[in-house]
Amino acid sequence: METVACDLCGSKKYDFVTKQTDLIHLSTKDDFSIVECRECGLNYTNPRPSPDEMKVFYSKSYSFHQTKGIKTLIKRSFLGGFLRWLANSPFGNFFFFFPMLSRFLASQVRPKIKDPVLSCLKEREVQSFLDIGCGSGLDPHFWRDESSLVSISKGIESFGCEPDPSSRKFLNDSGIQCWADIEEVEEGRCFDLIRLNWSLEHVHDPSRYFEFISKHLTPLGTAIIAVPNYSGLIYQLAPNCVELPIHLYHFTETDLRGYAKKYSLEVSEAVTFSYPGMFSFASKVGLISSKFSFPKGIIQAKHFQKTLNLFDAAGLGNDIIVTLGKKQSLT
Numbered sequence: 001m002e003t004v005a006c007d008l009c010g011s012k013k014y015d016f017v018t019k020q021t022d023l024i025h026l027s028t029k030d031d032f033s034i035v036e037c038r039e040c041g042l043n044y045t046n047p048r049p050s051p052d053e054m055k056v057f058y059s060k061s062y063s064f065h066q067t068k069g070i071k072t073l074i075k076r077s078f079l080g081g082f083l084r085w086l087a088n089s090p091f092g093n094f095f096f097f098f099p100m101l102s103r104f105l106a107s108q109v110r111p112k113i114k115d116p117v118l119s120c121l122k123e124r125e126v127q128s129f130l131d132i133g134c135g136s137g138l139d140p141h142f143w144r145d146e147s148s149l150v151s152i153s154k155g156i157e158s159f160g161c162e163p164d165p166s167s168r169k170f171l172n173d174s175g176i177q178c179w180a181d182i183e184e185v186e187e188g189r190c191f192d193l194i195r196l197n198w199s200l201e202h203v204h205d206p207s208r209y210f211e212f213i214s215k216h217l218t219p220l221g222t223a224i225i226a227v228p229n230y231s232g233l234i235y236q237l238a239p240n241c242v243e244l245p246i247h248l249y250h251f252t253e254t255d256l257r258g259y260a261k262k263y264s265l266e267v268s269e270a271v272t273f274s275y276p277g278m279f280s281f282a283s284k285v286g287l288i289s290s291k292f293s294f295p296k297g298i299i300q301a302k303h304f305q306k307t308l309n310l311f312d313a314a315g316l317g318n319d320i321i322v323t324l325g326k327k328q329s330l331t
Contacts (some may be wrong), residue, residue, distance in 0.1 A: 001047045007249070008208050008258055011039035014046065014217040020240040023285045027057040032244040040258060043230055043250040051204055056059060057246050058164075077220025086106045092298050111309060115143045116224045116269075116321055117152070117195055120278070126156055130191040130216075132209065133199020134160040137176060141198050142319070149176065161185070182212045188251040190216050194223040198319075199259060201227050201247045204243040206259060213324065216261040223265070223324040227251050229272050232318035233311045234288065241287040253315065256322050264327045272317025274308040276301040 004242075005012040014035040021031050035046045049057060086092050087108035095101045120126060129152055131137070137149035137160055145151055152158050153176050154179040160178035162168050179185055194213055200206055213223045230250040234241050242250060253270050260267050279292035311317060 001053070003047045004044075006037040006040060006042050007044065007205055008042045008255065008262070009037060011037050017043060018240040020242055020244045020287075022057065022244060023247070023287055024243055025057065028245070034239070034242065034244075034250060040255075041251075041252075042255050042258075045245060045248045045250075048204075048248055049245055054204075054246070056199060064207070079187040084110065087298065092148055093302075096299050099297060102299075105298045106301035107280060109277065109298070109305050110142075110275050111273050111305060113271065113273050115147050116323060117143070117147050117193065117323050120193055120222050120224070121152070126192045127158055128191045129153075129158045129193045130161065130185075130195070131158070132161045132182065132194065132196045133202060134162050134167075134171070134178070134197070135164065136162075137171050137174070137178075137318075143197075143303040144206050150174065153227060157231045159191070182209065185212075185216060190218045190221070192218050192221045194221070194226045194321060196223075196227075198226050199229070201251065207248055207262070210259045210263040210265065214265055214326070217324075217326055219326060221325065224321065225256065225324065226319060228323045229253070229317055229320035231314065232272065232320075233274060233308070233316045234282065234318045236316070238282075238288045241282050251320070253320055253322070256320070258324075260324055265324045266327045267322050267324055269323040270315075270320060272320045273312045274318040276304045276308070278318055279304075 006014065013193070014037050017034040019031045019033045022028050032045055032048070034043055035165055036043050051070075083105070087105040088110055092105050095105055117129075123150050128181075129149075131152075134149045140147040140149075149158055149160055149171070158176055160168075160171050161180075161182055162171070162178055163180055165180075166180045168180060194217055196209065200209060203209060204275040217223055228242075228247070228250065229235075231252040231253065255274075256270070257267050259265075276292075279288065282288045283290050283292040
């Protein structure tokens with residue numbers, strides 16, 4: 001375990017916020033603390049596992065490291081895509097009369113939010129793409145499968161960066177160059193599009209990644225960072241509703257803008273969003289009240305999504321996506 005100073009401003013002064021054990025992956029029964037920097041307000045896990053210790057807390061079944069190849073893609077693309085479409089369409093409401101199916105579809109209810117990477121690919125020419133913290137390249141988390149690294153690599157030159165060796169081997173064997181660390185990317189190589197898809201909260205030194213973006217993004221390139229939003233509604237209800245200890249930093253929009261400014265980057269857009277499934281899962285593992293389990297299923301979840309949309313618009317969504325670019329000269 002290591003005790004660290006604030007990564008954003010360097011201050012060693014902080015206040016205790018909350019503590020929690022690993023209720024999600026069950027890798028340990030030890031408690032871990034979140035602290036808040038007294039100078040800049042950044043929240044981070046402290047003390048925390050060192051880089052060498054961290055691998056112990058990632059289970060072998062960690063979903064983003066799975067490398068089941070074509071079977072996974074087929075299952076996700078067709079069955080998963082259909083179920084999500086059904087849950088978010090009016091047809092899903094008919095399953096209210098089938099409680100088991102209704103509760104399952106409730107977990108698939110999502111807000112209408114555009115995929116920033118696919119939007120970028122449609123709006124302008126992108127010749128190179130780097131996915132940092134890409135896992136096996138098969139699971140794009142919240143987004144549809146066409147946003148996965150493996151799918152995007154079929155259209156443009158694509159690269160990955162992933163510390164997990166089995167995931168890295170899978171990608172390299174698939175013809176997608178994947179580095180273990182951003183330090184391995186050669187000096188001078190730049191990318192039109194860089195994504196950190198719910199990966200920045202896992203790293204030990206976020207500053208290093210913002211500095212990397214500043215150096216390796218093309219002059220008119222775009223970087224897209226998606227992370228949990230510690231200003232979000234679920235964290236307002238329960239500050240300890242966090243994925244410890246593998247989440248080391250707990251960002252807000254203010255924090256991300258602070259990092260961007262520090263490394264001569266500009267935030268062009270910041271969007272927050274939430275979905276009922278996060279609340280019901282957190283309820284299931286004991287992180288928040290059981291009232292968020294949606295026992296009545298699909299209809300209840302859709303009503304709750306409408307309420308969440310209001311919080312999202314106010315910047316209180318549980319996840320945040322920021323779009324960054326290099327600061328442009330006025331001359």
